[in-house]
Amino acid sequence: MADVTVVVPAYNEADRVGATVRELVQDYSVVVVDDGSTDNTATEARKAGATVIQQPDNNGYIVALKRGFREASSNVIVTFDADGEHRPGDIQNLVRPIEEDTFDLVLGARGTIPRPSERLLNRLTQLQVPVQDSGTGLRAIRRSLALQLELDTACTCGTLVLEAASKGARIGEVSIETRPIEGPRGIAWKHGEQLVHVLRYLLFA
Numbered sequence: 001m002a003d004v005t006v007v008v009p010a011y012n013e014a015d016r017v018g019a020t021v022r023e024l025v026q027d028y029s030v031v032v033v034d035d036g037s038t039d040n041t042a043t044e045a046r047k048a049g050a051t052v053i054q055q056p057d058n059n060g061y062i063v064a065l066k067r068g069f070r071e072a073s074s075n076v077i078v079t080f081d082a083d084g085e086h087r088p089g090d091i092q093n094l095v096r097p098i099e100e101d102t103f104d105l106v107l108g109a110r111g112t113i114p115r116p117s118e119r120l121l122n123r124l125t126q127l128q129v130p131v132q133d134s135g136t137g138l139r140a141i142r143r144s145l146a147l148q149l150e151l152d153t154a155c156t157c158g159t160l161v162l163e164a165a166s167k168g169a170r171i172g173e174v175s176i177e178t179r180p181i182e183g184p185r186g187i188a189w190k191h192g193e194q195l196v197h198v199l200r201y202l203l204f205a
Contacts (some may be wrong), residue, residue, distance in 0.1 A: 003075050004095055004140075007068030008032045008050070009061050010082035014039040016181075017082045021048035024080065024088050031071050032082070033064040041082075062151045069146040077146050081137040083181050090176045094140035097172050104145045104169040107131055107161070108138030108176035117191035118157055124198050125158035131173055134161040138176060145169050153197040154190040162201040 006028045010017050017032060024030045025048065032045040036058035046052045053071055055064060069077060076098050080086055086108070094106040109132040113119045118135045125134040135157035141164075148167055153159040165171060 005029045005072035005074040006078045006080050008080050008082050009064035010041050011035040012037045012039050013082040014041045014044050016084050017041055018044040018048040020082055020084050021045050021050045025049035031068050033068045035064040075143055077141050077143050079139045085178045085181050086138045093174045098140055098142055103172040104142045105164050105171045106140045107173045108136050109133040109173045110136055110178055115188055117188055121158040121198055129161050129165045134158045154193040157194055158198040166205045
């Protein structure tokens with residue numbers, strides 16, 4: 001087994017997190033950070049074999065992600081969405097360039113970025129860092145880099161990549177395929193605030 005911890009932030013994902021974890025624990029240590037869920041997310045994740053960290057309140061994806069970074073003990077951390085969109089088979093392709101000391105952060109580049117607001121943030125990020133998908137939820141990152149990131153923004157779209165680049169990280173990408181997930185995607189109102197943060201990095205970082 002590779003020295004990899006898969007960090008899965010989750011909020012009210014009781015119906016899906018169990019299946020996600022069961023796929024992952026066959027090959028990896030899995031840490032699910034339950035971000036103050038009001039359903040049985042923690043119970044289902046634990047039953048499936050994950051180590052579960054329960055946050056008392058719902059503080060958002062970034063807070064959960066940073067908690068997962070701190071809890072992971074491996075040299076390489078993979079971030080993975082709880083909803084089943086990602087494919088565990090892609091993980092080794094992301095991890096390998098870090099293990100070979102080619103990159104410090106490897107993004108799983110989706111073929112399609114679904115939200116127009118996310119596509120805008122991505123285009124702006126590309127002005128500084130030439131990546132195809134700066135908002136992907138599937139990433140491999142060297143733990144030493146992960147612990148340096150402040151991630152003090154509305155979400156990770158664009159800014160995780162921009163902050164990593166500002167710290168001298170070597171950033172690469174691997175193409176991935178995503179699986180369709182049930183239910184509509186909500187409007188990402190936070191992307192309005194995130195636009196300000198991306199511009200801040202581009203202009204002042």
